[in-house]
Amino acid sequence: MAIITFHGVTKVYKTGFRKKKVALKDFSLDIHEGEVFGFLGPNGAGKSTAIKILLNLIFPTAGKAEIMGRSVENKEVRRMVGYLPENPYFYDYLNPVELLIFAGKTSGMDSFKIKEKTEMLLNTVSLWNERKRPIRSYSKGMVQRVGLALALIHDPKVVILDEPMTGLDPIGRRQVIDLILKLKSEGRTIFFSSHILEDIERVCDRIGILVNGNLVRVIDIKSEQFTTSLENIFIEEVEKAGEVQQ
Amino acid sequence: MTAVWQVALITFKEGIKNRVIFGIFIIALLLFAATTVVITLFMRDIVKVAVDLSLSTVSFAGLLTLLFIGVNLFGKDLDKRTIYMVISRPVSRSQYLIGKFSGIVLLTFVVVAFLGILSAAPVILSKRFYYYPEARFDWWIFFIAIVYIFIKLVIVSSVITLFASFTSNSFIALVLSLVVYFIAQSTESVRFLIASQVERIEVSPILSYMVDIAYYVFPNMSAFDLKMQAAHGLKIGPDYFIWTILYAIFYIIATLAIGTLAFRRREFP
Numbered sequence: 001m002a003i004i005t006f007h008g009v010t011k012v013y014k015t016g017f018r019k020k021k022v023a024l025k026d027f028s029l030d031i032h033e034g035e036v037f038g039f040l041g042p043n044g045a046g047k048s049t050a051i052k053i054l055l056n057l058i059f060p061t062a063g064k065a066e067i068m069g070r071s072v073e074n075k076e077v078r079r080m081v082g083y084l085p086e087n088p089y090f091y092d093y094l095n096p097v098e099l100l101i102f103a104g105k106t107s108g109m110d111s112f113k114i115k116e117k118t119e120m121l122l123n124t125v126s127l128w129n130e131r132k133r134p135i136r137s138y139s140k141g142m143v144q145r146v147g148l149a150l151a152l153i154h155d156p157k158v159v160i161l162d163e164p165m166t167g168l169d170p171i172g173r174r175q176v177i178d179l180i181l182k183l184k185s186e187g188r189t190i191f192f193s194s195h196i197l198e199d200i201e202r203v204c205d206r207i208g209i210l211v212n213g214n215l216v217r218v219i220d221i222k223s224e225q226f227t228t229s230l231e232n233i234f235i236e237e238v239e240k241a242g243e244v245q246q
Numbered sequence: 247m248t249a250v251w252q253v254a255l256i257t258f259k260e261g262i263k264n265r266v267i268f269g270i271f272i273i274a275l276l277l278f279a280a281t282t283v284v285i286t287l288f289m290r291d292i293v294k295v296a297v298d299l300s301l302s303t304v305s306f307a308g309l310l311t312l313l314f315i316g317v318n319l320f321g322k323d324l325d326k327r328t329i330y331m332v333i334s335r336p337v338s339r340s341q342y343l344i345g346k347f348s349g350i351v352l353l354t355f356v357v358v359a360f361l362g363i364l365s366a367a368p369v370i371l372s373k374r375f376y377y378y379p380e381a382r383f384d385w386w387i388f389f390i391a392i393v394y395i396f397i398k399l400v401i402v403s404s405v406i407t408l409f410a411s412f413t414s415n416s417f418i419a420l421v422l423s424l425v426v427y428f429i430a431q432s433t434e435s436v437r438f439l440i441a442s443q444v445e446r447i448e449v450s451p452i453l454s455y456m457v458d459i460a461y462y463v464f465p466n467m468s469a470f471d472l473k474m475q476a477a478h479g480l481k482i483g484p485d486y487f488i489w490t491i492l493y494a495i496f497y498i499i500a501t502l503a504i505g506t507l508a509f510r511r512r513e514f515p
Contacts, residue, residue, distance in 0.1 A: 013515065049515075055334045058513040075336045083334040089326040091256060093263035098256065099331070105252045106335040134263070150331065 003158055003189040004031040004054065009063035011049050011213075023049040025213040026063070031191055031206075036184050038200035039193035040234055041210035047193040048086060050210070051162050054191075055083050067158060079107055082156035086163040086193075088147035092136035096127055096146045099135070100153050107154035114153070121149040125175065140167040148179065159183055161192035165199060177203060201230050209234060211241035249337045250345040257349025261315050262356065270314070274307040274361050281368040285376065293383050294477040296372035300365035301391055301473045304358060308399045309427070311357045313420060316350045316406050321416020329514055340506045347407040347502060354399045362392040382479030391476035397494050398470035402427060404501040405465070411505035411512070429460060430467040437461050465497050 011024040024046045031037045039047045052058045053065050056072045065072045067081060090099055097118055104114035122128040125145035135143060144167050151159060161180075165173050173196075180203045183190055194200050200207055207219045207230070216237050219230075226233070261267070281299040285292045323329040323346070332342055369388065405426050409419040437457050440449050469490050475482055 052515065055330075057330065057333060058515050059511070075338050078334060079336045081334070083330070085327065085330040085334075088330070089328050090331055091260045091328060092322075093260050094256060098259060102252050102256050103331075103335060106249050106332075106337055108248075108336070 001033050002030040003033050003035075003068055004037075004191055005029070005066045005069075006050065006053075007064050007066070009050070009053060009060045009065055011046070011053065011058065012061045023213050024053075024060075027210075027213070027215055028063075029208060029215060029218075031189060033189055034184070034187045035206060036180065036190045036204045037192075038204035038207045039191065039210060040195075040197070040200060040207055041193075042238055045210040046213040047210055048162055049213075051083075051160055051191070051193065054160060055081070079154070080157045082151035082154065082159045084144075084147045084151045084161045084164055087166060088143060090135045090143065090146060090150075093134050095132055095134055096122060096149065097131050099146065099150060103150045103153045109154055117153050117155075118149075121152055124179065125149050141169060141172045144168055145172065145175075148176065152179075152183075157188060159188055159190045159192075161190070163193055163195070165194055165196050173199065197230050197234060209237045211238050214241065216241055249335075249341040250348060253332060253337065253342055253345025254348035254352060257319055257346050258352040258356075261311075261319055261349065261353040264315050264318075266314050266318075267311065267357070270307050270310045270357070271361075273310070274303055275364070277303040277306070278364060278368055282371050285368070285372050292372045292376040293369065296368045297383070297388060297477040298473050300368050301388075301395065301476060304361045304365050304392060305395045305398070307361050308354055308358050308395060309402065311354060312350070312399060312402050312406060313424065315353065316403060317410070317416055317420045317423065319350060320346060320406065320410035320419065324410065324514075325415055327514065333514065339509050339512065343407060343411060343506055343509050344502065346410075347403060350403045350406070351400050354403060355396060358392065358396045358399065362389075362395075365392070384476075384479045387472070387479060387482065388476045390482060391472035394470045394472045394490070397491070398467055401465045401467070401470070401494055401497055401501075404498045404505075408501045408505040408508075411509040426464055427467070430464040432468075433457065433461045433464055434466055434468040466493070469493065 006027050006029045009024055009027040010022070013021045013023055015021045027046070027050060039050070041047050049058065053060050054067065054072055055078070056075075059073075067077045070077045100118045100121070101114055104117065109117070119128065122131055125148055127142060127145055127149070130138070130142065135146065138146065144164070148161075148164065151161070164176050164180075168176060177199060180190055180192070184203065201221070204221055206221060208215055209217045209219070217233075219233070278300065281296060281303065284299065285296050288295050323332070329342070333339065337345075366388070369383075373383065402423065406419060406423045409422045410416070413419045413422065439447075440454050440457055472482065474480070
């Protein structure tokens with residue numbers, strides 16, 4: 001069953017007077033229940049655009065996106081979605097507990113459950129002892145981990161992570177990988193973008209390569225036999241699309 | 247309602263913990279202290295001066311709170327994309343905007359209530375040490391004047407919310423809000439001046455028409471300035487209450503409705 005669906009999505013940004021940039025071109029994709037789907041692509045390929053359309057942060061110029069069969073424009077859909085933005089930024093003077101209470105309450109959780117999950121998640125991302133400090137005193141990696149806790153507070157069925165490894169040290173990266181594998185074992189659907197091919201290869205069931213707004217290839221990690229590394233496949237696809245000049 | 251209340255709550259918490267608010271409180275306390283010194287320089291009407299300066303301080307501190315914290319609370323969300331954290335939840339854009347406005351109003355209420363209580367100090371001092379039997383003063387009118395300062399600031403909050411809903415950065419919203427505030431403070435006086443022709447100034451019909459438009463488009467802030475009534479202990483009739491409060495409610499609802507409409511299709515790339 002498809003949990004995330006893009007139906008011929010095109011997104012055109014206005015970049016100036018009469019100037020336009022096509023970020024996504026007739027993009028179609030199905031991501032299935034319990035699947036970990038990795039999104040690969042050079043900078044500006046349209047990965048974040050696709051993710052933002054799913055979260056209704058931007059609107060498609062043409063086509064439509066659905067989560068669990070419902071239009072992403074329906075705000076109730078987001079009750080089942082956890083999202084970590086790229087380079088997240090949170091309220092400076094609040095602490096992670098206050099943010100998690102907000103996230104839990106807006107997702108319809110009761111106070112007892114929020115308290116329980118807050119402790120569990122902040123321990124998972126190693127921030128429990130720092131929970132009373134305002135976010136402004138946190139390092140970039142710590143902010144990223146707060147973002148992960150926020151994405152997971154309400155036990156979402158779908159987890160969308162935009163460059164979750166950005167700003168993390170090797171230990172932090174390892175924690176995120178372990179967390180994604182744990183979420184996968186719990187049967188959650190995960191859609192994430194990353195530049196780190198090694199991480200994508202390790203955790204994903206399928207990989208989509210996006211170049212210049214076009215989905216140029218979808219690779220099934222389990223069934224396809226590779227004669228070369230993922231890095232070479234990626235570079236080959238980008239070259240084919242004319243992105244890299246040799 | 248949960249979503250609106252939760253957005254209001256984090257907006258309020260973020261605002262009240264902001265260090266700028268301590269700076270505003272210190273400025274207000276210094277102005278209250280200065281009031282107690284300044285009133286000793288007057289021979290007559292000391293209570294009136296104390297009331298006028300105290301209420302002006304509350305109004306000024308409230309305005310500073312809105313311009314430096316209120317605008318920033320919107321600005322950061324939009325400039326630094328903190329809004330992703332909110333909009334990616336089951337919170338609609340309209341709920342976000344109304345929640346943000348409510349949080350700023352809550353913050354303004356706390357600031358005005360706190361400084362409103364403190365503003366009584368210079369008045370009490372002036373009454374105790376420099377009391378003149380002919381001075382008319384009524385605490386009830388003084389209290390009403392503070393409530394009206396709050397209502398005026400809520401209108402300014404709604405104007406800030408409107409500008410934040412469509413401007414691309416917080417600085418533009420700040421400048422536009424300031425412009426509206428200053429126009430709104432003076433349109434009634436300008437209109438009165440043109441209509442009365444006391445100075446016998448030749449005013450072109452176009453200018454007169456434009457002032458009329460400005461009078462109806464911009465909020466009439468002078469209607470919420472009861473400093474004179476409080477200073478002179480003048481009674482305020484029930485009609486005035488009803489019409490000004492209805493006017494404020496109508497203006498706030500209209501401003502928020504336009505803001506919500508503009509914000510509904512706004513993208514956050």
